[in-house]
Amino acid sequence: MAVEFRVLGPLDALIDGQRIDIGGNRQQIVLACLVLEAGSVVSIDRLMRAVYGDSLPSSARVQVQICVSALRRLFGRHGHPGSIVTRNQGYLLRLAEMEVDLQRYERLVQEARAAGEAGRKREASALYREALNLWRGPALEGLDSEPLRLVADRLAESRVTVIEDCVEYDLELGRHREVIPELNDLVATHPLHERLRGQLMVALYRSGRQAEALDAYRAARRTLIDELGLEPSEWLQQLERSILSADSELSAPESPVTAAMAVEPAEPALELVNPERTPGSEPAPAARGGRPVPCMLPTDIADFTGRSEQIDAIQAYLAAAADDPGQLAVPIIVVAGKPGIGKTALGIHVSHRLAVRYPDGQLFADLHGRSSDRVSPMQILERFLRILGVPGNSIPDGLEERAEMYRGLLSDRRMLVVLDNAGSEAQVLPLLPGNPRTAVLITARSRLGALPGAVHVDIDVLDAAHSVELLSRIAGDDRVRDEAAAAEALTELCGRLPLALRIAGARLAARPHWSVEQLTDRLENESRRLDELNHGVMGVRVSISLTYDNLSAPARRLFRLLAVVDIPVFSAWVCAALLDQRLTDAYDLLDDLVDAQLVEIDGTGTGPRRQYRFHDLIRVFARERLAAEEPLAERAAALRRVFGGLQFLAEQAHRKLYGEGNKNLHSPAPRWQIPARATDRMLSEPLGWFERERQFIVAAVRQAAQVGAVEYCWDLAVTAVTLFESRVYLNDWRETHEIALTAVREAGDQLGNAAVLYSVGALALVEKRFAEARRRLEESLRLFETLGEEHGQAMVNRQLGFLERMDGNLAEAARRYELVLPVVRRDGNPAAIAYVLHSIAQIELERGNPAAAKVILGQALEFSRQVGGRRIEAQALDRLGQVHLQAGEPDEAVVIFGEALAATRESGDAIGEAYATLGLGMAYLHVGDLGKADSTLTSARRLAVASGETMVEARVEFCMGELALAGDRTQAATVHLERALDMFREIRAPLFEARVLALLSRLDGRCRVA
Structure with a gap:
């Protein structure tokens, strides 16, 4: 019995065409998710949040489980037991015969777009119409759930875009009269969509209704000005001008009848990949011109999947080399990749496709490069010479003599030599021919970079689609199709490694009574994963072991220790910390692992920016060897050295960004120091370093909590705020601090508790959750006072001073800053002094004392330049710009804000850039350059939205209101000011709220006078 779900309208479930009663609102929300x-x-x-929002009752989890149970019973009664499967902390809807109208809609839209791109407009229009006919009303109509409303809103936007695309094709097909009624309805429903307005204008104009087309433009203009305070876009204005001038480009295309008679172009015929060799062609003869024509290639891989890009590259290179009369060197291709990646399969498969280009034969040898039974060039040359017709008693004894005879026999032949699983350049060099008409294809785990002139083809894991395809070819299409979700999960657990996929497929093929999900469940246990990926003579562990066993003892130890750190990617310095060795020695060992393809380079960074990663299955193998060969104490010590190295670098990056004098609270945990020269190279761009190590830092905070390294846990979290704040990674900030807060409280670490609470309060400030910020900061202050930690108290009082200023309590704010100033002066911390001074200056500014503020800011600027941190200097400059504005010196403000903007860009401070751009826009407004003010404030709004800085966005709206007033656009000014008022109220900024209300009051008075 087929099950159909409909979400493009009210939620419906139908079984065999009959609608079933899903139940109440909660069950409908759970089912919709x-x-x-x-x-x-x-x-x-996620289900709990979908049902209850952010206010979760204590019974939320139980209620969701009750809903799931009820849905299971419902589908069970209708012949679909087991339709909802429990997984790790969640549920999965899995039905063998299931159709969702949304999936069908998205499929039809994709087909329509493809048809349109191919020039098949009539087909595109029909497919779009078929997709749109699936809608029965607003998506998920009637379900009261914020997450589902977000989905519904996204789908509604998508629907409008699809309608617009469909109408576009209808217009191109000459259906302008037919679409006018539809467009009238759409414009009424979506009055701010300019594309629909423009399409209506075109349809009316092409129908001979020019006056109505112009009326449609005027109606659009009125709506946009009334609703948004904006003129129509340049595109819509140009369309009006074209209609007025009867532009010939607006003329209707050929009539529908003529268009219907037109024959759309036929699809291009498929070309053979290798036109010289067609299916069914005869194999090469046994001899050519009286000489043997060897064909030593192993059987082609019947279920070979993917790699089309690499195959095309190999064929193109060898074809170009063969056709080039000036080719003097032997064309050599090296296919490289990690163990189990499918190098041999690719080499054999592409060799069969190339064979026809080499009529004098194909030689093949497995060199067993990294195994104990490695084959020597002497042995390979003996085999090759025998098959080329040399009697055994005529084969020379020496390597050089055999190589010379081999090259002589190949000197006038066109042959392909395939050397599989090469271990080194030395193993390969004697086997290279001297004739450029003979090509060599080599597969190896390392790139064999010393082979002169070789072209390297690197292969990686299969993509998701080809992984499932390979599994299907081995285990059976129907079987994999019936358990599509489980099959996809299985390929991911195999790391999309071809060898692992082959083993998984072979195990399923050998056990027809197993389900795909059954094998997937077995592989989910990482400790047994490599045991499960073993079948007959195939085994992932064996494949990796061949490489591991041939490494030097120090390289093997590094490989094992890398599994200590639970990180997705890592930098090279981590290896030195793990081994407690010099950087250069550790880097050499890391290069050995890269050459052996046990570690792969991640991304395109070079030098100190380069990062590395494990393949998932190789990581599993490394963890096995770690547990078997490395003492527990050594593992723990290595991990703490890595934490210490990361903490050391994070602190140095913070100092480089904020200056040498900028102090921060830190734990007494030992640091693993890196030499100054290497540190300077790594941290040449401090924020860039933080960005590269971001995933590592978050993972390290989590792992430090797990292993009880609490001091590293909280210190790393707090130090990383340097990145989280400047690049607006608020989720990382929140996640790391939730972990750290739990860790310090469980460990009873009072200093850590105070520091993390302070940082959590700072996050609440950034997110404009002022009540929570005050609660967290006051709790932190009490802890710092109990500990007698003066520096910590000063940090908290600075933030509380800011809160008081935002509440309009300027006297209390000033008191807080006066408490902080002597502490930071005693600390000799110029960065903190600069911060406090320009905060005090801001209070003087808000009290209406720009002269006093200017003096104080001059001192703040002097201290910030002592530090050398451009970010602090930028903040002082920003405040100084505000002083000049308030003092009636806008020209000076333009210069100062320009300097602040340059400093924020240099330091990579996104939020600071938004503030500086806002200040520059305000300065242009006061100068009277309204054009520059408009463009600059627009940029400030874009920066504010991108960084999530609502305060800046609200102030931009306020300034936009002032700008509109300056241009006598009263209605637009009202729109901007009301937006600003809403935002200031939302973030509870009464001082700014009062300013907006005052301006709105004056505006209202002006309107009454008018």
Whole structure:
């Protein structure tokens, strides 16, 4: 019995065409979430938030589980037991015969776009119409759930875009009269969509209704000005001008009848990849011109999958070399990749496709490069010479003599030599011919970079689609199709490594009574994963072991220790910390692992910016060897050295960004120091370093908490705020601090508790959650006072001073800053002094004392330049610009804000850039350059939205209101000011709220006078 779900309208479930009663609102919300992600796991937490929002009752989890149970019973009664499967902390909707109208809609839209791109406009229009006919009303209509409303809004936007694209093709097909009624309805429903307005204008004009087309433009202009305070876009204005001038480019295309008679172009015929060799062609003869024509290639891989890009590259290179009369060197291709990646399979498969280009034969040898039974060039040359017709008693004894005879026999032949699984350049060099008409294809785990003139083809894991395809070819199409979700999960657990996929497929093929999910469940246990990926003579562990066993003892130890750190990617310095060795020695060992393809380079960074990673299955192998060969104490010590090295670098990056004098609270945990020269190279761009190590820092905070390294846990989290704040990574800030707060409280670490609470309060300030910020900061202050930690108290009082200023309590704010100033002066911390001074200056500015503020800011600027941190200097400059504005010196303000903007860009401070751009826009407004003010404030709004800085966005709206007033655009000014008022109220900024209300009051008075 087929199950159909409909979400493009009210939620419906139909079984064999009959609608079933889903149940109440909660069950409908849970089912809608599962349907929208059918085949994927939906966590219980997401379901709870979908049902209850952010205010979760204590019974939320139980209520969701009750809903799931009720839905299971419902589908069970209708013949679909087991339709909802429990997974790790979530549920998965899995039905063998299931259709979702949304999936069909998206498929039809994709087909329509493809048809349109191919020039098949009539087909594109029909497919779009078929997709749109699936809608029965607003998506998920009637379900009261914020996450589902977000999905519904996204789908509604998508629907409008599809309608616009469909109408575009209808207009191109000459259906202008037919679409006018539809466009009238659409414009009424979506009055701010300019593209629909423009399409209506075109349809009316082409129907001979020029006056109505111009009326449609005027109606659009009125709506946009009334609703947004904006003129129509340049595109819509140009369309009006074209209609007025009867532009010939607006003329209607050929009539529908003529268009219907037109024959769309036929699809291009498929070309053979190798036109010289067609299916069914005869194999090469046994002899050519009386000489043997060897064909030593192993059987082609019947189920070979993917790699089309690499195959095309190999064929193109060898074809170009063969056709080039000036080719003097032997064309050599090296296919390189990690163990189990499918190098041999690719080499054999492409060799069969190339064979026809080499009529004098194909030689093949497995060199067993990294195994104990490695084959010597002497042995390979003996085999090659025998098959080329040399009697055994005529084969020379020496390597050089055999190589010379081999090259002589190949000197006038066109042959392909395939050397599989090469271990080194030395193993390969004697086997290279001297004739450029003979090509050599080599597969190896390392790139064999010393082979002169070789072209390197690197191969990686298969993509998701080809991974499933390979599994299907081995285990059976129907079987994999019936368990599509489980099959995709299985390929991911195999790391999309071809060898692992082959083993998994072979195990399923050998056990027809197993389900795909059954094998998937077995592989989910990482400790047994390599045991499961073993079948007959195939084994992932064996494949990796061949490489591991041939490494030097120090390289093997580094490989094992890399599994200590639970990180997705790592930098080279980590290796030195793990081994407690010099950087250069550790880097050499890391290069050995890269050459052996046990570690892969991640991304395109070079030098100190380069990063590395493990393949998932190689990581599993490394963890096995770690547990078997490395003492527990050595593992723990290595991990703490890595934490210490990361903490050391994070502190140095913070100092480089904020200056030498900028102090921060830190734990007494030992640092693993890196030499100054190497540190300077790594941290030449401090924020860039933080960005590269971001994933590492977050993972390290989590792992430090897990292993009880609490001091590293909280210190790394707090130090990383340097990055999280400047690049607006608020989720990382929140996640690391939730972990750290739990860790310090469980460990009873009071200093850590105070420091993390302070940082959590700072996050709440950034997110404009002022009540929570005050609560966290006051709790932190009490802890610092109990500990007698003067520097910590000063940090907290600075933030509380800011809160008081935002509440309009300027006297209390000033008192807080006066408490801080002597502490930071005693610390000799010029960065902190600069911060406090320009905060005090801001209070003087808000009290209406620009002269006093200017003096104080001059001192702040002097201290910030002592530090050498451009970010602090930028903040002092920004405040100084505000002083000049308030003092009626806008020209000076333009210069100062320009300097502040340059400093923020140099330091990579996104939020600071938004503030400086806002200040520059305000300065242009006061100068009277309204054009520059408009463009600059628009840039400030874009920066504010991108960084999530609502305060800047609200102030931009306020300034936009002032700008509109300056241009006598009263209605637009009202729109901007009301937006600013809403935002200031939302973030609870009464001082700014009062300013907006005052301006609105004056505006209202002006309107009454008018």
